[in-house]
Amino acid sequence: MPDRSMIEIRNVTRSYGTFKALDDANLAIREGEFFSLLGPSGCGKTTLLRMIAGFDTPTSGSILIDGQPMDGIPANRRPTNMVFQSYAIFPHLNVEQNVAYGLKRMRLDAAEEKRRVDEALAMVSLAGLGKRGATELSGGQRQRVALARALVMRPKVLLLDEPLSALDKKLREQMQVELRRLQQAVGITFILVTHDQYEALAMSDRIAVMFGGKIAQVAAPKEIYQRPVNRQVADFLGGMNFIKAEIVDDAGTSIVVDTLGFGRVKTDKPAAYVKNGSAATIGIRPERLRVLWDDATARHEVAGTVVERHYFGEITHLIVEVPGMDRPLSVTETNDFGADDLPLGATIRLGYDPDALVAMAD
Amino acid sequence: MTAAAEGSIAYRKARQNAKPLLQSEAARGFALVSPTLAFAVVMLLVPILVVIAHSFWTQNYLTVDYTFTLEQYRIALTEPIYRDLLLRSLFISFSVSVLTVLLAYPIAYYISFHGGRHKNLWLFLITIPFWTSYLLRVMSWKVILGYNGVLNSGLLGLGIIDEPSTALLYNSSAVIITLTHAWAAFAILPIFVSLEKVDRTLIEAATDLGDGPIRSFLRVTLPLSMTGVISALLIVMIPTVGDYVTPKLVGGKDGVMISNAIQAQFGKALNWPLGAALSVSTMLVVSAMAAASVLLLRLLVRRAR
Numbered sequence: 001m002p003d004r005s006m007i008e009i010r011n012v013t014r015s016y017g018t019f020k021a022l023d024d025a026n027l028a029i030r031e032g033e034f035f036s037l038l039g040p041s042g043c044g045k046t047t048l049l050r051m052i053a054g055f056d057t058p059t060s061g062s063i064l065i066d067g068q069p070m071d072g073i074p075a076n077r078r079p080t081n082m083v084f085q086s087y088a089i090f091p092h093l094n095v096e097q098n099v100a101y102g103l104k105r106m107r108l109d110a111a112e113e114k115r116r117v118d119e120a121l122a123m124v125s126l127a128g129l130g131k132r133g134a135t136e137l138s139g140g141q142r143q144r145v146a147l148a149r150a151l152v153m154r155p156k157v158l159l160l161d162e163p164l165s166a167l168d169k170k171l172r173e174q175m176q177v178e179l180r181r182l183q184q185a186v187g188i189t190f191i192l193v194t195h196d197q198y199e200a201l202a203m204s205d206r207i208a209v210m211f212g213g214k215i216a217q218v219a220a221p222k223e224i225y226q227r228p229v230n231r232q233v234a235d236f237l238g239g240m241n242f243i244k245a246e247i248v249d250d251a252g253t254s255i256v257v258d259t260l261g262f263g264r265v266k267t268d269k270p271a272a273y274v275k276n277g278s279a280a281t282i283g284i285r286p287e288r289l290r291v292l293w294d295d296a297t298a299r300h301e302v303a304g305t306v307v308e309r310h311y312f313g314e315i316t317h318l319i320v321e322v323p324g325m326d327r328p329l330s331v332t333e334t335n336d337f338g339a340d341d342l343p344l345g346a347t348i349r350l351g352y353d354p355d356a357l358v359a360m361a362d
Numbered sequence: 363m364t365a366a367a368e369g370s371i372a373y374r375k376a377r378q379n380a381k382p383l384l385q386s387e388a389a390r391g392f393a394l395v396s397p398t399l400a401f402a403v404v405m406l407l408v409p410i411l412v413v414i415a416h417s418f419w420t421q422n423y424l425t426v427d428y429t430f431t432l433e434q435y436r437i438a439l440t441e442p443i444y445r446d447l448l449l450r451s452l453f454i455s456f457s458v459s460v461l462t463v464l465l466a467y468p469i470a471y472y473i474s475f476h477g478g479r480h481k482n483l484w485l486f487l488i489t490i491p492f493w494t495s496y497l498l499r500v501m502s503w504k505v506i507l508g509y510n511g512v513l514n515s516g517l518l519g520l521g522i523i524d525e526p527s528t529a530l531l532y533n534s535s536a537v538i539i540t541l542t543h544a545w546a547a548f549a550i551l552p553i554f555v556s557l558e559k560v561d562r563t564l565i566e567a568a569t570d571l572g573d574g575p576i577r578s579f580l581r582v583t584l585p586l587s588m589t590g591v592i593s594a595l596l597i598v599m600i601p602t603v604g605d606y607v608t609p610k611l612v613g614g615k616d617g618v619m620i621s622n623a624i625q626a627q628f629g630k631a632l633n634w635p636l637g638a639a640l641s642v643s644t645m646l647v648v649s650a651m652a653a654a655s656v657l658l659l660r661l662l663v664r665r666a667r
Binding site for chain 1: 561563564567568569571573581
């Protein structure tokens, strides 16, 4: 049963007075899935995670874990375990005692407990550090201890509250790969809360993007990146050129629009598309526009003038003014052909795939 | 990496050659504490040395015989009266400190965990009794515990007792009750401070790992607030052994403590050497008791894990 729901969020609202931290959320998370809750701070993602863990209660609606309603079940009796943002390593216990903390209640025999602790420590590459004191650990090691302490409980769902945000960039990227690998190995449902879109895109099977207590879109990383339902989602997941358009034909599953600069375009209707008169918004990601060098040509081209150039090492960010468009295009170009040397004021041609143009709600 | 390591070695060498006396961290720290330290040494260490010296001498009516002797210690430790007084003082101070900590912990816990916005108000309220003199507070306990006192009248009025009880005042329990009340704030504050420092996510983590409220308290909150409990215990235990005002006012003849005897030796009896020997013995015994209590407490907490 690969598509069985492990977590079901049914019409869950959490209000503080008149403020709704979470507003009528509905979500189904599958068994064995790496699921991310992505959004800016204050969007309700942490509130939702804490309600799944049992540290917070919904004002209305219900949460089911593995088919069981969780109403009135306290955090210590839920089949979930959490990796806290601050890691919450017990400072008075050593690594082994930290990892064994939850096992103590199960009254396993000493050999079995030791075997499970060692197994968990090996899983997070901390074998041999069991006797190390909690205060003698580096940030990365603390994070691994927190992970081992939760995984040793063999929870049905592992909850991760911004687990990588306190690590430096290099370690964070390494841990992203490791976390993903670990999740594949143990097959436990992981729910990750993050405000870092790259983290969510790199690790998840599916992502829920949240804004202001509402879930805006739930989809696989590629889908969410390439076909965002609205401008907010598009913007949050990275750069996006928004192009004004007029609807010419709106029938069936696709729409035809006339755009400023990109001519007539036919595109799929987005899932949450709301028709707003005859105006529409079309978007194209900066890296889906590529500079055409020398006499190279493309089926679809647009020409413009370079007005700004920002160098980022492996890529260069170009701001290109296109005649007839109300705002300049931003273009991300790799530096292998000399985009970093393009003089300001140069006229360039940009090639694109019409499939990269997507319509979205405002 | 290696460059940084070499850099720090080079830096250390330069420091060794320069020998900047007042520039070093240790010297600067020492300079900061030295006025207080000097004061403490003069006002604390010197009197203690004087007392210790006296304890090895003998009083001959108005003069002191300076020949070294352990006679005063023999009297202090073997005379039944002093032994009994010392044991009673230890019992009273031990009971007071344990009772005070037991009563103070829930209050400190409540303020720290449920005080919300009113934490400072609660702490302020706790200090209010200190606005009146200690003597007045002891006197008010006399009013409460006395023969025609509040407690007796109340119990009579409720028909629980037929005649006023004399067991309330002028005995060691009266001393224990009064001292426990008097020292409560000194126990609440250190416990409160240590509870404030307990990271609340640690308690959530314990809950997440399957602990109910009682287990997470015993396994996380209590061990992490142990420094506060130990300081509270010591803050109460050590001074209460030497208290002589409270036993004098509410203790009667059954509540007399060792310090009343010490005071008598330094005063009316004019036997400083014996008073000094009693003081030193008390000091050593109470230190041993305090150390034993701390060790026992640490052991108990380790067990609770």
